[in-house]
Amino acid sequence: MNTTLVWGVILLLLPWNLTATKVDGDGKCRVLSIEGAGDHGAWEAGVISGIINATMNATDYRWDVIVGISAGSLNAGGMAQFAYGDEKNASDFIIDVWEKVRRAEIYKPWPFPWLLDGFFEQKGLVNNSALP
Numbered sequence: 001m002n003t004t005l006v007w008g009v010i011l012l013l014l015p016w017n018l019t020a021t022k023v024d025g026d027g028k029c030r031v032l033s034i035e036g037a038g039d040h041g042a043w044e045a046g047v048i049s050g051i052i053n054a055t056m057n058a059t060d061y062r063w064d065v066i067v068g069i070s071a072g073s074l075n076a077g078g079m080a081q082f083a084y085g086d087e088k089n090a091s092d093f094i095i096d097v098w099e100k101v102r103r104a105e106i107y108k109p110w111p112f113p114w115l116l117d118g119f120f121e122q123k124g125l126v127n128n129s130a131l132p
Helices: 003-020 040-054 071-080 087-100 115-120
Strands: 031-034 065-068
Touching: 031 040, 031 071, 040 071, 040 087, 065 071, 071 087
Parallel strands: 031 065
Antiparallel strands: none
């Protein structure tokens, strides 16, 4: 099947799906869009937790749609595992995941001469082969 056709159908149905997700009945569709940037995803998880814990009105953080790219997609995927209205537990989950990840598990230095090897001989300044 033509992938362009598939994406075209998805994009045509997307506005219908967004209108169907307005759960609070106030006519608003709240979207949380999370950027990437590697281990900045941990910071983003902290910001999400701060919003949830500092806001008194639950409808302020009941997002109808959550999307992300790169590290943001990890946070979005983690939050998507929880039901609408369970944002506190979703936030606690992604914080817990980020607290268990260590930078050394993802980025490893190249052998001597480290950055020079990464700059001239390798595809990047650090060895991120642990990433899929």
